[in-house]
Amino acid sequence: MAQPDHIVIGAGTVGVSLAYGLQKRGQSVCVVDGGASDFRAARANFGLVWVQGKGGNLPAYARWTAESAALWPRFRDALEQCSGIGLDYQKPGGLVFSLSEQALIDRRAVLEEIGGGALPEGVEMLDRDALQARLPDAPLGPEVAGASYGASDGHVNPLKLLAALQQGFLELGGEILWDWPVQTLRTTDDGYELTGPDGETLRAPNVIVAAGLATPGIVAPLGVDLPLRPQRGQLLVTERMAPMLPMPCSGLRQTADGTVMIGTTHEDVGLDTGTTQASGTMVAERALRILPALSGARIVRQWSGLRVLSPDGGPLYTQPEAYPGLWTVSCHSGVTLAAIHAERLAEQILAGALTGDTRHFSKDRFHVPTLA
Amino acid sequence: MFRPLPDSSEGPTVTVFVEGQPVEAYVGETAASVLLRHLGTARTTSISESPRAPFCMMGCCFDCLAEIDGKGSTQSCLEPVRDGMTIARQMSARKVVAR
Numbered sequence A: 001m002a003q004p005d006h007i008v009i010g011a012g013t014v015g016v017s018l019a020y021g022l023q024k025r026g027q028s029v030c031v032v033d034g035g036a037s038d039f040r041a042a043r044a045n046f047g048l049v050w051v052q053g054k055g056g057n058l059p060a061y062a063r064w065t066a067e068s069a070a071l072w073p074r075f076r077d078a079l080e081q082c083s084g085i086g087l088d089y090q091k092p093g094g095l096v097f098s099l100s101e102q103a104l105i106d107r108r109a110v111l112e113e114i115g116g117g118a119l120p121e122g123v124e125m126l127d128r129d130a131l132q133a134r135l136p137d138a139p140l141g142p143e144v145a146g147a148s149y150g151a152s153d154g155h156v157n158p159l160k161l162l163a164a165l166q167q168g169f170l171e172l173g174g175e176i177l178w179d180w181p182v183q184t185l186r187t188t189d190d191g192y193e194l195t196g197p198d199g200e201t202l203r204a205p206n207v208i209v210a211a212g213l214a215t216p217g218i219v220a221p222l223g224v225d226l227p228l229r230p231q232r233g234q235l236l237v238t239e240r241m242a243p244m245l246p247m248p249c250s251g252l253r254q255t256a257d258g259t260v261m262i263g264t265t266h267e268d269v270g271l272d273t274g275t276t277q278a279s280g281t282m283v284a285e286r287a288l289r290i291l292p293a294l295s296g297a298r299i300v301r302q303w304s305g306l307r308v309l310s311p312d313g314g315p316l317y318t319q320p321e322a323y324p325g326l327w328t329v330s331c332h333s334g335v336t337l338a339a340i341h342a343e344r345l346a347e348q349i350l351a352g353a354l355t356g357d358t359r360h361f362s363k364d365r366f367h368v369p370t371l372a
Numbered sequence B: 001m002f003r004p005l006p007d008s009s010e011g012p013t014v015t016v017f018v019e020g021q022p023v024e025a026y027v028g029e030t031a032a033s034v035l036l037r038h039l040g041t042a043r044t045t046s047i048s049e050s051p052r053a054p055f056c057m058m059g060c061c062f063d064c065l066a067e068i069d070g071k072g073s074t075q076s077c078l079e080p081v082r083d084g085m086t087i088a089r090q091m092s093a094r095k096v097v098a099r
């Protein structure tokens, strides 16, 4: 194989979004992916393209997310055409329910703070009657006081998104090496060399490490220290049912096939991808307080995934000064950010520098001076 | 198309209601076999609405999902008949209601 311009480590949603964006811009890109037992958030997530409520502690993240959501419809059109795979993407807006009057007041306060004193553009607060009017086929539980509605929110089938990105990238002439876990990454005179299974090597002038939770371990030997941690989320999914939810809601969405996904927990349990009855019960009970009709539905599956979290929950994009051409890209919300990763972030990587909002996403924001 | 084996039709019977019609069922048989005998199918699928009939008769394939005593998505091959049981095909995607 001729030496590619870029090697991307990790064929999850984040890695292939970038690879697809770079290949579309005339670059030659090779993606390598790991072993079957790797942690793969791209295959376990909830499928929301979600804006409302994000970035309270990091305004640049709120803007970056909103821009990605705005890019999504055109990103979808191009990707569906290139890959021939439909994504089941819809942007009907999204809801976050409040289960008491006080919770509704608190929710408004959180959103107004993000909006700098007023509700952000496209966000409205709905009282119970207004909410019920938007959900005519989903009788609300007695405790539901209302919801916030965000017009920018949407959802997608995350497995179809991943398959389409991989297929689209291949159609554009890209190459993916499956089951090629990188053992070592080292510098050469004119770039980088990766060693894979059986001592095979690959070289390129540019390397993007987008290996989810495995990212820190790959760059640590170069002295690059990334603050990422796992956080487990557990989900339930029901049988297929007649349409009842016309829009995605936080923790509750009906897919194009009619199943209702119910989630999700936030658990600090290290690298444990098990499921527990206690968590399944907890998310199911909350869902029933919102939509009692779900008590008549059958649950067909429960699973968990590990989020890839930085200390403030925002993206972590890093171009270490000592290593020109080397990037690390990781984030929670890789589905939401897929559009902007394939467009703006791919452009910035090509230009060789993070500019604008993305400057706030480097690891330098976590630099805490050590106390003597 | 389906009929009982000669020796299975000798024991005691109960009355079940297949989409409203009272029919005789043999104690020990399942709602799925009643459906096979009287209607031939158990359901239509939730998206393409194509017909399905009980297939494995042992709880594996889920092609026998039906409404048993008003409860949807029930594997009819795992439900022995009871006197007065109501059995109905499940058409298309279910609409759930609170239990």
Ligand SMILES: Cc1cc2nc3c(=O)[nH]c(=O)nc-3n(C[C@H](O)[C@H](O)[C@H](O)COP(=O)(O)OP(=O)(O)OC[C@H]3O[C@@H](n4cnc5c(N)ncnc54)[C@H](O)[C@@H]3O)c2cc1C
Binding pocket: A009, A010, A011, A012, A013, A014, A015, A032, A033, A034, A035, A038, A039, A040, A041, A042, A043, A044, A045, A046, A047, A048, A049, A050, A180, A181, A182, A183, A210, A211, A212, A213, A214, A215, A218, A232, A233, A234, A235, A264, A304, A305, A306, A307, A308, A331, A332, A333, A334, A335, A336, A337
């Ligand atoms: C429960 C849950 C719900 C979520 N819900 C949403 C949501 O609704 N909306 C949203 O936007 N986001 C959501 N996310 C987040 C989203 O799934 C992640 O941001 C995204 O998938 C993570 O990035 P990734 O796809 O690159 O990671 P991964 O899927 O982890 O991919 C990393 C890849 O790197 C490969 N790899 C690892 N080590 C090596 C190596 N040494 N060499 C080569 N390859 C290697 C692995 O094999 C893997 O394929 C959710 C996450 C979870 C866990």
Ligand code: FES
Binding pocket: B032, B053, B054, B055, B056, B057, B058, B059, B060, B061, B062, B063, B064, B065, B075, B076, B077, B078
């Ligand atoms: S016939 Fe296969 S599960 Fe019932």
